[in-house]
Amino acid sequence: MAKKAKIHLIAAARPNFMKVAPLMHALHLEDDFEARLIHTGQHYDTNMSQTFFDELGLKTPDFHLEVGSGTHAQQTGRVMMRYEETALNDSPDATIVVGDVNSTAAVAIVCAKLHIPIIHLEAGLRSGDRKMPEEINRIVTDSIADLLWTPSVDGDQNLRKEGIPDARIERVGNIMLDSFELMRARIESDNTSKKIGLLDSNYAVVTLHRPANVDSFDSLSLLVDQLTQVSKKIRFVFPLHPRTRKSLLDLDLLDQLSKNSRIILTEPLSYVQFMNLVSNAKMTITDSGGLQEETTYLGIPCLTLRSSTERPITITQGTNRLVRVEELILRVESILNDEWQLGKCPDLWDGKTAQRCVASLNRFLQLTN
Ligand code: UD1
Numbered sequence: 001m002a003k004k005a006k007i008h009l010i011a012a013a014r015p016n017f018m019k020v021a022p023l024m025h026a027l028h029l030e031d032d033f034e035a036r037l038i039h040t041g042q043h044y045d046t047n048m049s050q051t052f053f054d055e056l057g058l059k060t061p062d063f064h065l066e067v068g069s070g071t072h073a074q075q076t077g078r079v080m081m082r083y084e085e086t087a088l089n090d091s092p093d094a095t096i097v098v099g100d101v102n103s104t105a106a107v108a109i110v111c112a113k114l115h116i117p118i119i120h121l122e123a124g125l126r127s128g129d130r131k132m133p134e135e136i137n138r139i140v141t142d143s144i145a146d147l148l149w150t151p152s153v154d155g156d157q158n159l160r161k162e163g164i165p166d167a168r169i170e171r172v173g174n175i176m177l178d179s180f181e182l183m184r185a186r187i188e189s190d191n192t193s194k195k196i197g198l199l200d201s202n203y204a205v206v207t208l209h210r211p212a213n214v215d216s217f218d219s220l221s222l223l224v225d226q227l228t229q230v231s232k233k234i235r236f237v238f239p240l241h242p243r244t245r246k247s248l249l250d251l252d253l254l255d256q257l258s259k260n261s262r263i264i265l266t267e268p269l270s271y272v273q274f275m276n277l278v279s280n281a282k283m284t285i286t287d288s289g290g291l292q293e294e295t296t297y298l299g300i301p302c303l304t305l306r307s308s309t310e311r312p313i314t315i316t317q318g319t320n321r322l323v324r325v326e327e328l329i330l331r332v333e334s335i336l337n338d339e340w341q342l343g344k345c346p347d348l349w350d351g352k353t354a355q356r357c358v359a360s361l362n363r364f365l366q367l368t369n
Helices: 014-028 050-055 072-090 102-114 133-144 153-161 176-189 217-233 242-250 254-258 271-279 290-298 325-336 353-368
Strands: 005-011 033-039 094-098 118-121 147-150 169-171 203-207 235-239 263-266 283-286 302-304 320-322
Touching: 005 014, 005 072, 005 102, 014 033, 014 050, 014 094, 014 176, 014 353, 033 072, 050 271, 072 102, 094 102, 094 353, 102 118, 102 133, 118 133, 118 353, 147 153, 147 353, 153 169, 176 271, 176 290, 176 353, 203 271, 217 235, 217 242, 217 254, 217 325, 242 254, 254 263, 271 290, 283 290, 283 325, 290 302, 290 320, 302 325
Parallel strands: 005 033, 005 094, 094 118, 118 147, 147 169, 203 235, 203 283, 235 263, 283 302, 302 320
Antiparallel strands: none
């Protein structure tokens, strides 16, 4: 029997898990691959990590690097040191990284120097804002990856502009929606929205965690004031990311939200619970990357509180709009008045991205062997 190709798949932080799960499942169906899961431990709380593993059917990681939190350099450095050791001991034939978190770039750098072929899933996204740590991670990872799997045509164009040869770029579509389709039945039968008292669709879902929005008093207090105005128009549920909860507490802003009966604050939710809430919502207000895509897929209006997005197709084709915090209330009113573009789903956002990745991986390994 021919030797199986050993593939390392890297998972690090919450938004990675729904990108890794469909690919892991698809690789397991293939005889030619031995897929190993590496959790860097960038997210470690149960409700930021293990819950997602359980729900998405991800196996216990073959290696856990337990890097935890820290400054960017500490976190990136710890991933590099610990993954280098793992890669040297385990000798993968190729390593797949996803998204744009610190672990993505750290593992890519290690692989490039050990001459391990590196594949980037969700390549080519650019916000143009180099103040975002994720933008640096994207640029670094894409510049050294051997195969770049993009979600949409703008990703291909960005990579070409940066001089990446066409032969390295393959558009596979949006893997996040594979997870949605994988879990659709459970999401639809889940009753999280009802359990927290949201009996009709007349509510919004709010998520915020970007440093630019939540780390300073000036930006967070303005946001809290605007959200208080929004709550007068529509009730909303706001699952608090650990970074946001800490900031709200430290800056003495939590009470203003928690004492408002039209705002429901929760701990971070599981994937199924969260997508159940989103699927039934009237709108979302967010600074997340993934939610811009999920709402475009579901045709739900999305207000993105950022000055740029690395996912412009959610605006040109989908239901997403960038909004300044000062104009939030106006945009909320537009949605409530049904003045919103319905949008359409971009090409290859069809729940079949993992299959295309596996086919591409097969071709890639034949070429590199
Ligand atoms: C990271 C990613 C970001 C992604 C986000 C999703 C980078 C540069 N950023 O940002 O791209 O959108 O994850 O959540 O990689 N914390 C916990 N428990 C955890 C994890 C973190 O309490 O399980 C705390 C940390 O101690 C820290 C804060 O949350 O105080 C932020 O965590 P960190 O991993 O630094 O970055 P995120 O803001 O989560």
